[in-house]
Amino acid sequence: MTIKEYPEVLLVEDREEDATLTIRALKKYNLINDIKWLEDGQYALDYLFGTGPEKVLQAVPKLILLDLKLPRVNGLEVLEQIRSSEGLRSTPVIMMTSSKEDVDIKKAYELGVNSYIVKPIDFANFAEAVKQVGLYWLMLNQPPAPSQK
Amino acid sequence: MRTTESTSTLSAHDKLWQAGEQHQTDNTERDLLRVRERNRAHILEQLAGDIDIFTIMHSIVESIQEEDTGSICTILLYDKETNTLGSGVGPGMPKFYNDAIDGISVGEGIGSCGTAAFSKQLVTVDDIGTHPYWAAFKELAFKAGVQSCWSQPILSSKGEMVGTFAIYHREPRTPEPVDLERIAYGARFANLAIENRRNRAEILEHRNHLEKLVAERTEALRHANEELEAFSYSVSHDLRAPLRAIAGFSNIMIEDYSDKLDADGQKTLNTIVVNALRMGTLIDDILSFSKLSRAEKINTELDMKAIFRNVYDELIRQEPAGHKVVFELGELAPSFGDQAMIAQVVTNFVSNALKYSRNTSETHIIVSSTDNGDSTTYSVKDNGAGFDEKYKNKLFKIFSRLHNDRDFEGTGIGLSIVKKVIERHGGTVSAEGELGKGATFSFSLPKA
Numbered sequence: 001m002t003i004k005e006y007p008e009v010l011l012v013e014d015r016e017e018d019a020t021l022t023i024r025a026l027k028k029y030n031l032i033n034d035i036k037w038l039e040d041g042q043y044a045l046d047y048l049f050g051t052g053p054e055k056v057l058q059a060v061p062k063l064i065l066l067d068l069k070l071p072r073v074n075g076l077e078v079l080e081q082i083r084s085s086e087g088l089r090s091t092p093v094i095m096m097t098s099s100k101e102d103v104d105i106k107k108a109y110e111l112g113v114n115s116y117i118v119k120p121i122d123f124a125n126f127a128e129a130v131k132q133v134g135l136y137w138l139m140l141n142q143p144p145a146p147s148q149k
Numbered sequence: 150m151r152t153t154e155s156t157s158t159l160s161a162h163d164k165l166w167q168a169g170e171q172h173q174t175d176n177t178e179r180d181l182l183r184v185r186e187r188n189r190a191h192i193l194e195q196l197a198g199d200i201d202i203f204t205i206m207h208s209i210v211e212s213i214q215e216e217d218t219g220s221i222c223t224i225l226l227y228d229k230e231t232n233t234l235g236s237g238v239g240p241g242m243p244k245f246y247n248d249a250i251d252g253i254s255v256g257e258g259i260g261s262c263g264t265a266a267f268s269k270q271l272v273t274v275d276d277i278g279t280h281p282y283w284a285a286f287k288e289l290a291f292k293a294g295v296q297s298c299w300s301q302p303i304l305s306s307k308g309e310m311v312g313t314f315a316i317y318h319r320e321p322r323t324p325e326p327v328d329l330e331r332i333a334y335g336a337r338f339a340n341l342a343i344e345n346r347r348n349r350a351e352i353l354e355h356r357n358h359l360e361k362l363v364a365e366r367t368e369a370l371r372h373a374n375e376e377l378e379a380f381s382y383s384v385s386h387d388l389r390a391p392l393r394a395i396a397g398f399s400n401i402m403i404e405d406y407s408d409k410l411d412a413d414g415q416k417t418l419n420t421i422v423v424n425a426l427r428m429g430t431l432i433d434d435i436l437s438f439s440k441l442s443r444a445e446k447i448n449t450e451l452d453m454k455a456i457f458r459n460v461y462d463e464l465i466r467q468e469p470a471g472h473k474v475v476f477e478l479g480e481l482a483p484s485f486g487d488q489a490m491i492a493q494v495v496t497n498f499v500s501n502a503l504k505y506s507r508n509t510s511e512t513h514i515i516v517s518s519t520d521n522g523d524s525t526t527y528s529v530k531d532n533g534a535g536f537d538e539k540y541k542n543k544l545f546k547i548f549s550r551l552h553n554d555r556d557f558e559g560t561g562i563g564l565s566i567v568k569k570v571i572e573r574h575g576g577t578v579s580a581e582g583e584l585g586k587g588a589t590f591s592f593s594l595p596k597a
Binding site: 015017018020021024068069097098099100101119120121122123124126 | 393
């Protein structure tokens with residue numbers, strides 16, 4: 001199977017407003033060229049595992065930004081499937097959510113999330129948070145070499 | 150029925166029997182009393198334990214049979230609904246006899262027991278063969294080998310019919326005074342046992358009912374809690390998202406269209422942003438308030454001075470640079486409670502002291518503790534805006550504020566959180582103030 005190494009960032013977010021704000025912040029700091037936005041957990045799974053109508057070969061983004069509360073398949077379920085997949089196991093996944101609930105944070109870490117970020121309401125803080133995430137995971141962080149399977 | 154008899158009991162009975170003709174000696178009387186005391190102690194012990202009423206009635210019947218050797222005793226229970234007697238004990242009677250009288254009607258002339266239950270009076274039939282009450286049951290009695298039957302109604306302490314206590318003999322017999330005393334005693338004792346067991350059953354039923362009620366309420370409470378949890382979850386998630394959009398898109402407007410917006414337009418957008426952020430703070434405060442009552446309280450030793458010091462150091466870093474503050478931290482007595490919750494209280498008090506004294510040229514905050522014997526009071530005194538004592542009762546109420554948001558921003562939740570935390574710790578909160586001259590806020594914590 002050919003591995004599609006793009007997009008750079010996969011954003012799974014059901015709220016268009018939040019997606020717009022996130023993409024805007026990432027672009028503002030010139031952190032990305034290429035981002036794919038999907039609106040729910042099932043689309044994300046179809047896209048990542050090549051099971052959807054798009055018939056994309058397995059996509060391995062450099063970074064996955066995942067909302068928690070999503071229609072059909074929620075963020076934690078998507079995370080679980082990513083972590084049990086050979087090709088995606090080491091892909092950084094960042095939870096970006098409105099939920100400050102301890103149970104959600106605990107569960108996300110148990111499932112192997114790389115970071116858990118509560119989206120600030122204030123746009124300046126929100127943009128700063130997205131910038132930090134982008135800077136760290138796309139610039140600073142050194143991922144393992146892509147598997148040649 | 151008893152199969153062995155001690156000889157001493159036999160002789161006691163014989164002597165007692167003679168007492169009707171001769172003079173009763175002290176000795177036989179003492180022997181009989183000893184038997185009765187021994188049996189009574191045994192039955193009372195059974196009553197104190199978990200023994201069922203039929204076993205206990207059995208013991209009572211046997212104890213009377215032991216006193217009156219050769220007698221056969223029975224207890225029948227009264228059924229009010231059907232007005233019959235039955236489901237009793239008669240271990241000395243053949244089964245066919247017990248079966249035959251089980252369920253006999255209560256009424257004048259229905260044997261000794263039916264009549265006794267009907268009249269609520271002792272009925273003594275000396276000779277079954279000739280007595281009209283027994284005309285219908287004569288053959289049955291002869292088959293069972295009995296010829297006399299005395300029956301004492303068992304009456305409850307309220308005088309209600311409970312059943313009958315009967316003593317049969319194998320030959321025609323007229324009761325002596327000692328027999329009358331004995332049958333009355335047997336009926337009284339039977340009533341004591343039956344009432345005790347009925348009360349006990351009633352208490353048990355009440356207890357089961359209460360336990361069921363408690364379980365139901367607990368379940369309802371758990372359900373309500375779950376709903377509250379789900380509610381605050383969706384508040385935290387769903388209410389925040391639109392606010393983020395309002396603030397975010399207003400900002401986009403400010404950033405992308407600044408050249409098209411005049412000062413008024415910019416100001417309008419800023420107002421939108423500021424209010425969205427305020428709403429966000431409000432949501433966070435309400436959530437932490439509701440979470441407080443659900444959070445588990447973990448008690449530890451508290452170094453109060455260290456808590457105040459850390460909180461102050463953290464808060465002073467966020468103060469505007471021009472704000473001059475003198476922080477006087479006295480020697481504070483240690484306390485006992487939940488570290489995180491008490492730190493939240495301290496944060497609230499100190500940040501209030503800082504906030505409400507922002508307009509004074511030099512802020513002076515004094516923290517002290519006083520020993521009240523069984524509790525310790527911790528006070529934070531400032532020289533800030535203070536408050537009018539007239540509105541003191543509103544200070545710790547949720548959403549209630551004494552200052553305008555323009556002067557001092559706030560949601561009106563902070564002090565209600567303080568009150569909730571301190572009350573969960575078994576302490577109290579209080580405040581003193583004078584408008585324009587400062588305020589002293591205090592909380593007390595019980596000593597461990």
